[in-house]
Amino acid sequence: MSSEDGERSGRLKKVITDENIKQIHKMILNDRKLKLNEIADTLKISTERVHHIIHEYLGMRKLCAKWVPRELTFDQKQRRFDDSEQCLKMIKLQSVGKHNSRLVRLWRLYFGMRME
Template structure:
């Protein structure tokens, strides 16, 4: 039975002059455990006794449930795609909703999670990548030509300097990604004075 129907019964019996305790006994006899609590019954009986006519809940102040409306979800998704590092706190302030609502939208509606960027030592431009591919092909040709002692004649070296660095805090590298998407790659950029 719907709560409006219970309220209708309470209203009718209150208008007949039946005491709240007797109304409770009658509701429990008919509906058993599904009947409203005695405290709820007393509250509604008192309001109907004072002249209330409406069976509906009074409008409440506070945030409406539209925080997770489709247009809100769409706006948040657009903003997160523009800036994946945006925090829940910033989004909540922008839309004037709770952080919990933002969390619910991101996790349940958009199926997103916050992931740390994956560190890579450096990024290569197109010409550097092409040089590496050419060197690999050259080495394969050398290996085909003289397979026997090629590995014995290789001298390796690297001209890369290794610097001390100031790492970004983990929280600064976190980004929103859809579930299943890989984390973005981020090269170390902040170089300190020491080598």
């Protein structure tokens, strides 16, 4: 009788490998509407492990039935900043009162507030 474990049939214990992470990432980039169970069936690993890899290793989440990065990249943040600066410059160059009242009206309409 031996105290060591022998070979067992079934799935491998280690499924969070660089290869699986890369495959899942590639699958998601090819089809952002892919479901967890479809990925799990393709790679023959559990949906729980697929979920863990997507959320913890790839930093993605499902939004409106699509997988998207959880956080903005530096370039995306920079673009938002540049766009905001450009809007502020336009407001300063134009008639402030006229533009401001349009902005407030649009904001109220967008958020469903009644005009006074």
